[in-house]
Amino acid sequence: MESIERRTLVTGRLRLEPVTPGHADELWEATEASLKELQPWMAWTRDPSPEHTRQFTEYAVQEWSDGREFVFALVEEGHAIGTIGVHLRNPFTQTAELGYWVRTDRAGRGLVTEAARAAIAFAFEVVGVHRLTLMAGLDNRPSQRVAEKLGFRREGSLRHAAWSATDPYDVHIYGLLESDPRPDGSG
Numbered sequence: 115m116e117s118i119e120r121r122t123l124v125t126g127r128l129r130l131e132p133v134t135p136g137h138a139d140e141l142w143e144a145t146e147a148s149l150k151e152l153q154p155w156m157a158w159t160r161d162p163s164p165e166h167t168r169q170f171t172e173y174a175v176q177e178w179s180d181g182r183e184f185v186f187a188l189v190e191e192g193h194a195i196g197t198i199g200v201h202l203r204n205p206f207t208q209t210a211e212l213g214y215w216v217r218t219d220r221a222g223r224g225l226v227t228e229a230a231r232a233a234i235a236f237a238f239e240v241v242g243v244h245r246l247t248l249m250a251g252l253d254n255r256p257s258q259r260v261a262e263k264l265g266f267r268r269e270g271s272l273r274h275a276a277w278s279a280t281d282p283y284d285v286h287i288y289g290l291l292e293s294d295p296r297p298d299g300s301g
Contacts, residue, residue: 118240120178123186123232128225130186130232133174133197137187140194142167144217151218155251157277174199181205184241188216188229195220198229200237200246208244210237214260221256227263231296234264238292245292249276249285261288265296 123130131137142164145152153159158170177183185199196216203209212233216226237243248266250257261268266288274282290296 118178118181118184121240123236125228125232127190128229128232129189130198130229131189131194132178133171133185133187135168135171135175137194138164138168138171141171141187141197144195148215148218151221152215153279154283155254155257155276155278156215157279160279184236186229186233188214188225190220190225195225198226198233200233200241200243202241202243203247208242210241210243210246212237212246212248227260230260230264234290234296243292246290248288248290250288251276252284252286258286261286263297264290265294266290267294 120132122132133141145159145162145167149159149162158166174183174185178185181202183199183201185197187194188196188198196214198212198214201211201213203211212230214226214230234246237246246266248261249272250261252271267290269287269289271284271286273284275285275287276283
């Protein structure tokens with residue numbers, strides 16, 4: 115895959131900035147403020163620390179350079195409040211997975227849906243994927259609602275396909291094709 119330029123995406127309320135180590139302190143602050151809500155869904159919350167967050171930001175820079183993952187910091191009013199990423203799963207079949215999280219005190223305001231619209235456009239128009247998948251825990255209704263608002267179709271369930279901080283859990287798998295209609299009128 116050819117190199118994809120690091121670029122900032124702008125929405126009505128957010129800047130989606132390619133993650134750098136400069137985001138590490140604020141991403142750690144957002145993680146620490148949201149651990150209780152993140153741990154049931156995110157394996158990376160098993161042993162969180164400022165150092166792990168810094169390592170993640172360094173990894174994200176390298177993965178972007180290698181054309182495998184494109185992770186953005188969600189920046190609201192100058193502060194990083196979470197991340198959203200397009201994770202290339204198979205460049206030959208042009209498939210990728212969309213993943214995201216936002217700090218708890220910013221949840222429920224439509225920010226993830228807003229950011230995801232921009233990330234989806236980036237995935238289809240810049241990265242050149244044909245299909246995006248999204249996994250949401252069977253009991254994670256907020257994440258399921260995001261998928262539905264974005265036009266993803268629930269395609270089935272997978273047993274133990276994701277990990278919390280301590281245990282595997284079952285997920286609904288959602289899919290969105292480049293050609294699928296989306297509620298915002300694109301596609």
